Amino acid sequence: MICELTINLVTDIRKDQNLLGLDRPTSMFDFGDFDSFSGYHTYELLIFIFMGVLGGILGAIFNNQTKDLALWRKMR
DSSP: OHHHHHHHHHHHHHHTOOOTTSOOTTOSOOOOOOTTOOOOOHHHHHHHHHHHHHHHHHHHHHHHHHHHHHHHHHHO
């Protein structure tokens, strides 16, 4: 998805158009057809926030453990 966003940003700048987020046939990836999408419910947004916070906490723990392991290996 980040690759698709970057490609769209670069091609939008080059074509001098502001079409970011619109479905185009030149897109690299197809994420499906969402004609019936009416938006998110409040509880879904809270779940997304929780997932982001949890991912950040787990990432921080992983980085801290990796640093500690590297220091432990260096002392051996």
